[in-house]
Amino acid sequence: MRLGLPEWTVLAVTGERPVHGFAVAALTAPDGELGRVWQVPRPLVYRAIGRLEEAELVTADSVEAAGGPPRTLYAITDLGRRQVGGWLNAPVPHIRDLRSEFLLKLAIHHRQGSDPADLIAAQRRTLVPIVDALAEEHAGADAFDRVLIGWRRASAQAALAFLDEL
CATH class of the missing domain: 1.10.10.10 (Winged helix-like DNA-binding domain superfamily/Winged helix DNA-binding domain)
Known part of the structure; x- marks a missing residue:
């Protein structure tokens, strides 16, 4: 299920x-x-x-x-x-899930008094290739696709910065 x-x-x-x-x-x-x-x-x-x-x-x-x-x-x-x-302790697969599922996992770790370090490290490992792929995709995009990819890339980079702060 x-x-x-x-x-x-x-x-x-x-x-x-x-x-x-x-x-x-x-x-x-x-x-x-x-x-x-x-x-x-x-x-x-x-x-x-x-x-x-x-x-x-x-x-x-x-x-x-x-x-x-x-x-x-x-x-x-x-x-x-x-x-x-x-x-x-599993990272979320999509950047859009950081606001909901990932933060919920952090809140539950906090509530239970458990260390989320492994989750944070795994999430970072999951996001780095996404940021790299978006950078390559952005370079070859045209018109509005550059806007969309730019938004996704900036969001992913901000998520990485957030994880680094944690």
Whole structure:
């Protein structure tokens, strides 16, 4: 099953400790700790939990019934832990994904107190050939293609500078 950012977010948070969907939705709300980077509306959180449970990456752990309606707590499985660990340290393939997926990975590393140095180094290794290829492509382009390639190249160079600052 191919996971999207809502599923990865839920899986990463579930990997910290058993959690219910309402708590994940609070973290990914616009004013939530992760929502500042990537927002996941409550219905998508619950849909993600269902998909993760179906894929056997999370499992219902217990039911919390303190002070409100009963809420099912979900825990990550061993398979889920392996999957999210690989995802957290994998670079994103496209420059456009740095603002969403890469920053989300950094936020999760920060939240978990883990060192993102390997992720940052891998991301840099991924971007350098893209910048080089765009420079070559720009030299041979004409008219508006130069504008588009110039934008992509400047964005990629800015991303490299950002990674170097980290």
